Amino acid sequence: MNSMINDSSSATALRDNADVAEALGRTYSAGFITEIEMTGLPPGLDEGTIRALSAVKHEPEWMTEWRLEAYRHWLTMPKPDWAKLNIDPIDYQAISYYAAPKKQPKSLDEVDPALLETYEKLGVPLHERAALAGVAVDAVFDSVSVGTTFRKQLADAGVLFCSMSEAIREYPEIVQKYLGSVVPTGDNFFAALNSAVFSDGSFVFIPKGVRCPMELSTYFRINAQNTGQFERTLIVAEEGAHVSYLEGCTAPKRDENQLHAAVVELVALEKAQIKYSTVQNWYPGDENGVGGIYNFVTKRGDCRGDDSKICWTQVETGSAITWKYPSVVLRGDRSVGEFYSVALTHHFQQADTGTKMIHLGKHTKSKIVSKGISAGRSSNSYRGLVKMEKGAEGARNYTQCDSLLIGKKCGAHTFPYMEVKNPTAIVEHEATTSKISDDQMFYCRARGIPEEDAVSMIVDGFCKQVFRELPMEFAVEAKKLLEVSLEGAVG
């Protein structure tokens, strides 16, 4: 375990003047609020809230019971405090657990124009004729899914892609079989809370032998005030099925912290492949650390079948606090788990993120590439667990963990954990910490490239290994996001 605080005196000090303040004012372009008539539950949480939530969603009895069981478990659980994060106490009774636009559309044509406009502003058009070529989108607004594109084309291929609420009603046998099978209701504090109160999310089912004909994506938007978003996503790829899925997230600028506690479960059966990419741009709070989303997420994939593969790619630039460890359980023999991550923190943002690779099967392989970038007064930690269980004959892991520091008031930390119980397993770990050097900056500037462009360019180069793993359109988006998030980082 190593931990370092960057205290050297580089010339790239934090600039604190009006220009920068102005630039930062522009920084979070997704910070607008949509004026729309909403309905929802009043703040507060008890068994009555959960029954009411389940009733609003017309859920079957088993689902209500499942939630209540999770809630009762949650009440007994301590909050996790092991992460390197300072979290103000959260008042769970002050949060509203359900908020939805009043008009519930039956199809995309009935979606409220204000909502369509919201997604268009965010660069995610929901009209199918205007939709991103080759990408099907499920749009989740506060607690509910407001529309899913390309459903028919996907259904023709046998792919089920819809909101979780619909899936519970329409495909109960699949949901019952897999929900909670990767992340059990009592897995951890936030997962238990999510299991009790999750409102919506996406459901994907790719049947045996099918390669999903297009990229699937979910666009999450928090709009309502004092609302938590608790989405639940389940992706199941049957034998030999392939799917690539992407999620994007934004929220308006508000002075209060808002809680986002999601659970994502992936199941890959024999020879199946799931690629899950995230571009997370929740509102990070302002330059003084006021407001922003608490992003406390449990993501786990289960390589249940032999020769299956799950790949997580994440670009995390938003949120006031990120607590997130997308993991893979390598159960099937020769299964493969990958984790590629860029986590950028600026101002007062805090991130404690990484992955867990649990090797159970023989000759399983995992690869971890983590790139942490810290600027301002932020704190950025990588926390990763590589576990080789007794049966993990000939298993291999390679971890590369690089940190880049911008300025002299930020911190980067690395917490790698390794547990090896099989002597034939091989675990490799490489870690570096670097700064954007004055030499690199001067070299760029002497060629005519202004300072901020030089920083973006160097950071982009630093992240290349991860960006390469993103679907192309999103690689471009991720790169732009990084540029915007770094505005005012040097001076």
Place this chain on the structure above:
Amino acid sequence: MLKIENLHARVAGREILKGLSLEVNAGEVHAIMGPNGAGKSTLGNVLSGRDGYEVTAGTVAYNGVDLLTLAPEARAAAGVFLAFQYPVEIPGVNNTYFLRAALNAQRKVRGEKELDSMQFLKLVREKLKVMQISDELLHRAVNEGFSGGEKKRNEIFQMAVLEPQLAILDETDSGLDIDALKQVAQGVNTLRSPERAFLMITHYQRLLDYVVPDFVHVLADGRIVESGDKSLALKLEAHGYAGIGAGHAAAPHRAGAQA
């Protein structure tokens, strides 16, 4: 084009340049020679605006503008180019992408239209041909894993694409084998033009066999102590820096001992 008068500069509190004066006109090639520690690289860094070099007295006029007030990127846009003695690696950033960003940033400042990828690629191909450089360097990250010779050639290639008015070559010949040296020299010769001036900072005479300068200056202890034509370089080659410029060379130094 460039007029340096009585330039004094410090690095880390120590005075390195102590009243340097030099005038360079368009079309001219000037060689600055001198022993280690004389202030040769400091001159290049001061002219291109590197942080940490404090000018305490004197002026630098470039095309009538006070060069010292400009940020490094503004100097680049105004046509000043520094070929680095130690080119810097920028991992993961494609060499071609870097160069296009640089050229377009400069063009933007000058109010010229930026080049799109196709136009830029065409320009790059032309320059590669003229400079006789293989396009293999283009596909790699900026200077990452380049050999010493490749780095220097890349600097000259950047110069060819950016087409500066004033090119400062900081010991571009150091560490090169004879073939690489010839190639670099040939690149410089190709770029010589009536509109462009060169300031070649070098330790050894051998570069000047291939790039024949119009003027040779000896820099010792922070100022120009002797100026002349090409024959001055040959004299230095024969006798070393000791004894030049009324004993200004601070320490005896066996320069030019290498052929």
